[in-house]
Amino acid sequence: KLAAVSDVFVENYVPGKLAEMGLGYEDIKKIAPHIVYCSITGYGQTGPMVQRGGYDSIAAAVSGLMHITGHEDGEPVRPGVAMTDLATGLYTYGAIMAGLLQRYKTGKGLHIDCNLLSSQVACLTHVAANYLNCKIEAKRWGTAHGSIVPYQV
DSSP: OTGGGOSEEEEOSOTTHHHHTTOSHHHHHHHOTTOEEEEEESSOSSSTTTTSOOOHHHHHHHHTTGGGSSOTTSOOOOOSSOHHHHHHHHHHHHHHHHHHHHHHHHSOOEEEEEEHHHHHHHHTHHHHHHHHHHOOOOOOOTTOOSSSTTTTO
16 A cells, blocks of 8 residues: 555565565556665676675675775775665665656656665776776775875875
8 A cells, every 4th residue: 555655665675575475566566657666685686696685795795895995915804884785875866866757757667676786896997997998907905095196195
């Protein structure tokens, strides 16, 4: 009943779990075709890690964030804050707002797929660009940064 009068539905279950309970996107869409349904997962709706729960520190490791975090001669470390969770929340907010705009234009709802891994990888595009364009491999910089000044101070 609540979905029928709601604009947005946000869930963060392992893919398929809500469908088992009759609350998946296809189920909700039947009673609320206008709904902007947003799924937040660890690793997306498909793929080899789809059934794994999402945790900030695991996504930070898999994405490469921990590889560039820590002292140059040390082991990879977790960032001091839950960067992956924070980034995913911000990307999700933007996606939902874009979804509401799309619904305003078309009158139709949609399913948004946000996940921890993709969000964190998107935050590391500068690392990928350095490698793809200049063959500069990512490394740990400590508190410095390879391309931002005055981080080396």
